[in-house]
Amino acid sequence: MNTLSVRAFIPPLTRRCAPLCTTRRYAVQAPGAPTLEIFSHQQKWKQKERAASNIEASRNVDYLRDEVASRLCERLMDINRHFPRVLDFGANACNIARMLTYPSEDSPDAGPRSKRVGTLVSADTSEKLLYRDADLPFNKEVDVQREILHSCETLPYEPDTFDAVLSSLSMHWINDLPTVLSQINKVLKPDSPFIGVMLGGDTLYELRTSLQLAEQDRRGGVSTHTSPLADVRDVGGLLQRAGFNLLTVDVDDIIVDYPDIFSLMKDLQSMGESNAVMAMEKGPIQKDVLLAAEYIYKELHGNDDGSLPATFRLIYMIGWKHSPDQKKPLERGTGMFSIKDYLEQGKMEGGDK
Amino acid sequence: MTPQTRNLTRPIDKFAAAAAKCSKEGTAYGKCILADYNNVHLEKCGAEFMKLRECFMVSLSPDMHEYH
Numbered sequence: 200m201n202t203l204s205v206r207a208f209i210p211p212l213t214r215r216c217a218p219l220c221t222t223r224r225y226a227v228q229a230p231g232a233p234t235l236e237i238f239s240h241q242q243k244w245k246q247k248e249r250a251a252s253n254i255e256a257s258r259n260v261d262y263l264r265d266e267v268a269s270r271l272c273e274r275l276m277d278i279n280r281h282f283p284r285v286l287d288f289g290a291n292a293c294n295i296a297r298m299l300t301y302p303s304e305d306s307p308d309a310g311p312r313s314k315r316v317g318t319l320v321s322a323d324t325s326e327k328l329l330y331r332d333a334d335l336p337f338n339k340e341v342d343v344q345r346e347i348l349h350s351c352e353t354l355p356y357e358p359d360t361f362d363a364v365l366s367s368l369s370m371h372w373i374n375d376l377p378t379v380l381s382q383i384n385k386v387l388k389p390d391s392p393f394i395g396v397m398l399g400g401d402t403l404y405e406l407r408t409s410l411q412l413a414e415q416d417r418r419g420g421v422s423t424h425t426s427p428l429a430d431v432r433d434v435g436g437l438l439q440r441a442g443f444n445l446l447t448v449d450v451d452d453i454i455v456d457y458p459d460i461f462s463l464m465k466d467l468q469s470m471g472e473s474n475a476v477m478a479m480e481k482g483p484i485q486k487d488v489l490l491a492a493e494y495i496y497k498e499l500h501g502n503d504d505g506s507l508p509a510t511f512r513l514i515y516m517i518g519w520k521h522s523p524d525q526k527k528p529l530e531r532g533t534g535m536f537s538i539k540d541y542l543e544q545g546k547m548e549g550g551d552k
Numbered sequence: 553m554t555p556q557t558r559n560l561t562r563p564i565d566k567f568a569a570a571a572a573k574c575s576k577e578g579t580a581y582g583k584c585i586l587a588d589y590n591n592v593h594l595e596k597c598g599a600e601f602m603k604l605r606e607c608f609m610v611s612l613s614p615d616m617h618e619y620h
Contacts, residue, residue, distance in 0.1 A: 412585055415593065415594070417601070461571075462568070464564075494578035498579065498582030
């Protein structure tokens, strides 16, 4: 009887709701809330510092970053403007700065590409990698301002500061891409472009599959040796979510041939691009697995001459910050000319345009 | 330790050199895995791998104590 008398004091609504509240919850993830942490930034920072402390080895593996930075600069040159203040977010060894001192591939006589750029602010978390080439001659040809970031997910800049933001081969280590992209959008001046490139999709699929097969055969299970990467389809949505306009996303594959799996892994290590997934197994890959993976790679993907191809899939993205006087795409159905006719006309004349 | 001496004695280089000497056994092992690579299980190609491992150990012999 006692319990009944207590129940009588509880208002009827609470009484009806109480059992529900204990079993079910309702949660909303607010934008900007901490997301799942996939990559260890501390680990990545350590790898980059260690890689850059061996200057010679680190410079020898710049082939990929230099090539990608050069292609990125070409995309910047396609925009017919002068950029007084440009941010290079995730600069690695200032590869973009060096590539800007070379002339454009489209117009080799026009002088260095850096003529169109005022100050380039190169920001990265790893001090050693950032300052690795600080005493090389190219630093005099372009106005580089090196800045060390405390975190690769925070941009410590005022809104509306930059005329363009570039990012080359570093965004694939970011945990919270939507937030970083909206920060980039914020620091851009209105009607200014963000041009970025990141590794994505099928990057290093040969290595991934060989290691998986080797581990399945040797250990009976698989563990994480390569990062999860964004896909082309995701990037458009990400840019749009961050508030960018007039998006362009395209893909480029660079295939590099290596003599063996060990050279590939050594090069990745010297780039500071080794595995930094939080959930990875501690310690190096087992030797049995490595030996097995080498020959599985050779059989499954190897070239005829015995070399091993490694695919790097690059996702280029261009987005513009919103501005009221920005040119907008024409409305659907307002086109006066069929693109089909235009393309077929080009084909008939034998031209490629 | 200077970078030069470290590069010359890096264990992975010795490992690579020893592994490269066993391409006959390695190819046999690779072919065995590839024959049905959608259904790989523990020790699927155990016999082939043992041959590869033996060859590898012999070519690594001066440093055999380093291999566990």
